[in-house]
Amino acid sequence: MIGKRxxxxxxxxxxxxxxxxxxxLVYGVNEERIERNSRLKLQKIVLxxxxxxxxxxxxxxxxxxxxxxxxxxxxxxxxxxxxxxxxDRRDIQGYAFxxxxxxxxxxIHGMMGVSHDLDRVLxxxxxxxxxxxxxxxxxxxEGFRNQFKGQPLPPERIKDTTYFRVQPxxxxxxxxxxxxxxxxxxxxxxxxxxxxxxxxxxxxxxxxELRLEQEELTP
Amino acid sequence: xAGKGVRKLFIKGLWEENPVFRQxxxxxxxxxVTNLLENTLIMGLSLIFVTSLSNVTVSILxxxxxxxxxxxxxxxxxxxxxxxxxxxxxxxxxxxxEALGPYVxxxxxxxxIMGRCEAFARSNPVWPSFLxxxxxxxxxxxxxxxxxxxRELLGFGSVFNIPVLPAEWTRWTIMVxxxxxxxxxxxxxxxxxxxxxxxxxxxxxxx
Numbered sequence: 001m002i003g004k005r006x007x008x009x010x011x012x013x014x015x016x017x018x019x020x021x022x023x024x025l026v027y028g029v030n031e032e033r034i035e036r037n038s039r040l041k042l043q044k045i046v047l048x049x050x051x052x053x054x055x056x057x058x059x060x061x062x063x064x065x066x067x068x069x070x071x072x073x074x075x076x077x078x079x080x081x082x083x084x085x086x087x088d089r090r091d092i093q094g095y096a097f098x099x100x101x102x103x104x105x106x107x108i109h110g111m112m113g114v115s116h117d118l119d120r121v122l123x124x125x126x127x128x129x130x131x132x133x134x135x136x137x138x139x140x141x142e143g144f145r146n147q148f149k150g151q152p153l154p155p156e157r158i159k160d161t162t163y164f165r166v167q168p169x170x171x172x173x174x175x176x177x178x179x180x181x182x183x184x185x186x187x188x189x190x191x192x193x194x195x196x197x198x199x200x201x202x203x204x205x206x207x208x209e210l211r212l213e214q215e216e217l218t219p
Numbered sequence: 220x221a222g223k224g225v226r227k228l229f230i231k232g233l234w235e236e237n238p239v240f241r242q243x244x245x246x247x248x249x250x251x252v253t254n255l256l257e258n259t260l261i262m263g264l265s266l267i268f269v270t271s272l273s274n275v276t277v278s279i280l281x282x283x284x285x286x287x288x289x290x291x292x293x294x295x296x297x298x299x300x301x302x303x304x305x306x307x308x309x310x311x312x313x314x315x316x317e318a319l320g321p322y323v324x325x326x327x328x329x330x331x332i333m334g335r336c337e338a339f340a341r342s343n344p345v346w347p348s349f350l351x352x353x354x355x356x357x358x359x360x361x362x363x364x365x366x367x368x369x370r371e372l373l374g375f376g377s378v379f380n381i382p383v384l385p386a387e388w389t390r391w392t393i394m395v396x397x398x399x400x401x402x403x404x405x406x407x408x409x410x411x412x413x414x415x416x417x418x419x420x421x422x423x424x425x426x
Binding site: 004007008011012015016019020022023026027030033034037038041128130132133134135184 | 254255280283284285287288291292295296299302303306307309310311313317318320374375390392395396
């Protein structure tokens with residue numbers, strides 16, 4: 001006969017084994033699906049910020065197909081740069097890179113696309129954030145994100161350039177690098193400003209070098 | 220189990236001993252996920268699933284579980300079900316899983332579930348325990364949906380993401396933010412309590 005204590009320990013051990021196996025099994029069955037979901041999300045966002053058109057509504061398989069057809073991944077200093085090929089697949093249409101920063105409630109991760117000539121922004125999108133839904137969370141809405149689309153980038157690469165400035169929304173005329181903040185979400189809007197400027201300062205010099213290399217390769 | 224007993228369990232879970240407005244349990248998530256009905260609904264369903272299945276499991280094991288380690292066992296059971304829910308949401312409803320963020324995982328610490336395991340499932344047969352879990356989960360979900368209905372309506376002008384108020388409607392930003400949840404929940408509790416019988420004199424003396 002086993003003592004009461006020994007029984008408790010054995011009982012707990014067996015129960016833990018049983019439940020963790022069950023959880024592992026459920027995860028194992030769904031692992032592929034979860035991974036595919038997160039990959040699909042990234043691919044959608046990359047296509048979005050690179051201005052590669054995706055038919056609406058589209059199936060996951062469409063997205064994967066378009067992504068594989070039009071986007072090439074280039075690893076630069078250990079980070080992925082996504083290059084979009086133009087429609088005839090001969091030129092590069094633009095580059096996309098990740099950006100991240102501290103938001104109001106937690107980190108914000110996003111993606112930004114710039115044109116091949118590095119002279120304008122193609123698009124901005126957010127992968128994940130924990131901003132207040134309906135307030136800071138509205139940075140994910142097109143109304144806010146589209147403000148970046150097509151904005152010019154100065155040709156000189158000066159260190160710590162403020163490429164974009166987020167301003168309280170007013171009915172005044174804007175200079176091209178001014179973006180309307182999300183109403184009631186100054187903190188989040190400022191976080192986006194820091195993120196966007198930080199990412200541009202970081203990646204544009206790299207991308208300029210990358211472009212030169214590619215020009216040498218293809219006369 | 221007789222139909223009368225079932226009805227009694229549901230009246231208790233949904234009204235007489237409603238976890239949210241009678242016992243003030245599960246408030247953390249009630250405040251956090253109630254600014255959109257869609258998210259609230261999924262949260263409520265997740266909680267109903269976890270509460271009823273945890274109750275069933277605790278009840279099945281009630282004869283063998285040594286009482287000195289029962290809390291450990293309950294936590295293990297609850298945590299396992301919650302992680303399963305989390306995995307399923309990530310796999311099949313990725314957008315909602317993202318919107319709910321850490322709050323799905325935090326169901327583990329929701330006092331309603333362990334409360335029901337301790338107060339009911341530990342000493343009752345399987346079927347009544349299942350119904351008790353179901354009723355308590357429903358009681359939680361219905362209060363949250365009520366709060367979410369008003370928060371979404373006033374804060375976004377919509378119901379289940381369908382705009383119902385005219386575009387000129389000025390959104391009540393505060394309803395979207397956490398303070399809105401405090402106000403709404405307070406009003407709901409006040410309203411519900413004012414419907415019930417007057418508290419016994421003993422309760423008055425305490426106040």
